[in-house]
Amino acid sequence: MRVLRRRELPPLLRAIHDPPARLYLRGNGDVTLLAEPAVAIVGARACSPYGAQVARMLGRELAGADVVVVSGLARGIDGEAHRGALETEGHTVAVLGCGIDRDYPAAHTMLARSIGERSLIVSEYEAGVEPAPWRFPARNRIIAGLCAVTVVVEARERSGALITADFALEEGREVFVVPGEITSTLSAGTNALLRLGATPLTAAADVLESFGIQSPPNRTVEGNPLLDLLPATADELVQKTGLGVGEVMAALAELDVAGLASEGDGIYRRLA
């Protein structure tokens, strides 16, 4: 475990109006990781399968383009963003709202271990501090503070993710928002941000552009006609294509293995 004093903090975090007095670090990642271009991906814990897929895709594509993915190790969007980043060679940083020695939530112990093996887990709280509701907004200011860009994937009306976005806006950082269905309460918070003038995010390339990074060319889809029919259930694809159910399932699984589509609650969606 290492400790950064206030003057040792990375420049972006030191620049916020109440930087933490200390920042505790654990994991095998280098301290300089915190000074690299970073994006925060935050959102609801009880997210939809759509939100989970978007968070994972963003985590993967941004980390794959050497942007550090920062999030809060929470269930839902946070966890998916970390997992997406871990699927690449890139880095991801988890900011805790409890003591540096704890993995919270406990369900993400393995995830925390994977992050620590390669990158960093940070917290402003010393070992032994319990997680508490009022520590999470404080944690969110560090997430926003570490990053030049914050992406909100899904958020209800009074979501903690909105607090992160507020911190980012106060510090003059860029905020991207993933548009959601107007009928879903999971989009109420994000769509409200969009109405206030946040930039809608339509692809990972939007974020990369703001860092001045050329996005890698889109992977070519090997003429798989199913991809154009997504999102759809397997049964809908059987009906639309006239193929056998076995063939459709095989084709969908191949898209899944190739990282081009994935299933959530029975509905297949494009990932690229």
Place this chain on the structure above:
Amino acid sequence: MLARAVTFALVGLEPRRVEVEAHLQGGTPSLTIVGLADRACQEARQRVRSGILSAELEFPGGHVTVNLAPAELKKEGSGFDLPIALALLAASHQLPRDRLAEHASCGELALDGRLRRVGGVLAVAEGARRAELERIICPYEACAEAALAGVEPIGMRHLADAVAYLRGELEPPEYVVGNGKPRRRPLDLADVRGQERGRRALELAAAGRHNLLLGGPPGTGKTMLARRLPGILPPLEEEQALEVTRIHSVAGLVDPDHPLIGYAPFRAPHHSASTAAIVGGGPRLRPGEASLAHRGVLLLDELAEFQRPALEALRQPLEDGELVVARAAGSVRFPARFQLVGTMNLCPCGARGDPGAQCSCSAQRLARYRDKLSRALLDRFDLVVTIPRARALELQGGPGERSDPVRSRVVAARLRLEETAPKRTSAADELLTRAVERLPLSGRGRAKVAGVSRTIAALAGSDAVLPEHVAEALAYRAPSELATP
């Protein structure tokens, strides 16, 4: 004056020889039963007395002792009524003792002397065959069941008839043996419209004996599909049918006219079922639902609503194909090689997976719900399929394929799997390796995908497992949202 009748007590499903000895002495008229008889068995005193008197036979005067030997074996139930009555009558010279010794007997006595059916007649008859007794005196309704064991059943309706038979004054009546077919037609797959993916999963489950988990919002047809699995399973082989019938007989569930269960049984216990009800046990060591589903299907509808201990108890039979119920006096084995089918909603409120509804579950509530299924149990499901809400256009279609052709394909695939299990081509191997690298797939997950892909190849009539078979198998693995809360 001493006489003996032979019957069999059941320890689990195993018959153990019991000699019923009746001894007459002078003195105050009374009847004592010794030899670890349970309450139902002790009450035989009253039934035997009334039965003998109703049959217009003489109840011996003086003190009567009935001993059920061996004394250390627990005797349960009312099946000892008939042997006790016969031993008493033989001891008082009302029927020939040597002739009684050539017969096994079992059955409950009514107060008017009629014979009533009891559970486990098949197992008792099997005990008789093993003890080289060729005939068993039993209630008439149990004839067909006893005949399955290969002994000659002497089916009697009344105690007086049984006595007349033993005296050589009456020939045993004729009886009919059933054909082993279910009395009711199983539910047909033609009732299911659309649901191509679910139907496919069901066919794969039947062909490969895979455990199947169906998820999805309420009302999408998960249970309807699951209930149609028995209809596409092949009939049981003779030995298996006997095994299944023995278990159902002990539980008192066989149909007197068609005792042989020649088809895959189907059990669907309610989610309030206790652990003992599912795995078996209780004071009388009865087979549970898991054993009653032996060689058939155990459907756990609303899987996540079951008590967790009951679910965890299923892990042993899923692994070993049998249940060992341990008691202080020793342990009993019940075969339980069943196919597990589970259905569950994707979240406690049920809205997940339904495009027209909004899930209102908190993250903690959702996590708690999914925690009901331990990793270990989830790992036992080879096929995990989410059934999303069908859109109107699917339901407009005509009826689906009937069960009969599906069953023929299942039978053909099973034959193929038994003869030469298809092997993976190198291209298929390569895809599987890529999938393990790319997807969250454990070692056990890989083995399951390999197994399912063999079934897919066999159903396709292919001699080798091709990449498309592996690919399809990958589509039935547990989705990540169930794997990681």
